[in-house]
Amino acid sequence: MNQHEPIVKIQGVSYRYEKENVLEDINLSIHKGAFLGIVGPNGSGKSTLLKLILGLIRPQSGEISLFGQEIARFKDWHKIGYVSQKANSFNTGFPATIFEVVASGLTKKLGLFRSLSKEDRKKVYHAVQLVGMESLINQNIGELSGGQQQRVFIARALVSEPELLILDEPTVGVDAKNVSSFYQLLEELNKHEGITLLLVTHDIGTISDKVTHVACLNKNLHFHGETREFEQLKLGEMTEFYGHDVHVLTHHHAHTGGTNG
Numbered sequence: 001m002n003q004h005e006p007i008v009k010i011q012g013v014s015y016r017y018e019k020e021n022v023l024e025d026i027n028l029s030i031h032k033g034a035f036l037g038i039v040g041p042n043g044s045g046k047s048t049l050l051k052l053i054l055g056l057i058r059p060q061s062g063e064i065s066l067f068g069q070e071i072a073r074f075k076d077w078h079k080i081g082y083v084s085q086k087a088n089s090f091n092t093g094f095p096a097t098i099f100e101v102v103a104s105g106l107t108k109k110l111g112l113f114r115s116l117s118k119e120d121r122k123k124v125y126h127a128v129q130l131v132g133m134e135s136l137i138n139q140n141i142g143e144l145s146g147g148q149q150q151r152v153f154i155a156r157a158l159v160s161e162p163e164l165l166i167l168d169e170p171t172v173g174v175d176a177k178n179v180s181s182f183y184q185l186l187e188e189l190n191k192h193e194g195i196t197l198l199l200v201t202h203d204i205g206t207i208s209d210k211v212t213h214v215a216c217l218n219k220n221l222h223f224h225g226e227t228r229e230f231e232q233l234k235l236g237e238m239t240e241f242y243g244h245d246v247h248v249l250t251h252h253h254a255h256t257g258g259t260n261g
């Protein structure tokens with residue numbers, strides 16, 4: 001793959017489940033090192049777009065390539081980690097420790113995880129450390145808060161060392177008071193670990209502090225660009241895009257330090 005080639009390249013993609021398009025003529029590229037937030041109201045096609053990128057469904061028109069390769073021929077799925085929307089659904093009785101849940105991210109490769117090598121165990125500890133959960137590593141997942149569980153699912157996705165991490169509404173189930181430190185974690189994974197991030201959310205208020213790029217989806221892509229440009233969008237335009245759902249526009253924090261966005 002040419003180093004300037006985007007990690008994800010979507011060209012002229014449309015998708016319909018039944019008669020009507022739910023995505024129309026989407027053109028979107030994600031470059032290495034980006035933290036892209038895709039925002040859009042419920043039903044705007046966000047999950048459908050993720051399913052297309054994950055190769056779970058095929059577009060009726062247009063093309064998608066991953067790491068410079070046409071998706072139909074792409075085989076390096078270990079380069080892509082995915083944390084689904086429904087990840088945070090364990091209840092208190094669930095009999096698996098953080099270690100075991102994170103190790104299960106390796107079992108696709110290993111089969112049984114009692115065959116974990118020393119090297120694999122190190123990888124599990126490292127992933128748990130990256131999400132700041134090492135002090136609870138032997139605790140049962142069901143005893144954790146929603147936000148802590150979500151960190152564990154991120155660790156499970158990280159254990160196979162993906163270059164791109166995709167998150168679908170990751171803050172659903174995270175307490176409001178922990179949302180900011182959760183985004184902080186994502187920002188650290190992006191900046192310090194060099195992991196390219198793609199996050200979809202219906203919540204435009206909380207993401208613009210952290211992401212380098214924003215895409216606004218509502219069947220079509222209404223805007224795609226750097227966060228700076230997004231913050232300059234007029235409230236009127238956002239109201240038109242979101243209808244009555246617009247509550248918070250953006251946080252106007254001074255950005256310190258250089259990002260590539």
Ligand code: ADP
Nearest residue numbers: 017018022040041042043044045046047048049
């Ligand atoms: P979002 O993730 O932004 O909420 P979705 O991608 O889930 O949006 O849905 C986009 C549109 O496609 C919605 O109108 C939804 O009802 C429809 N849709 C989603 N999944 C299916 C399906 N399996 N069959 C038919 N229609 C679907």
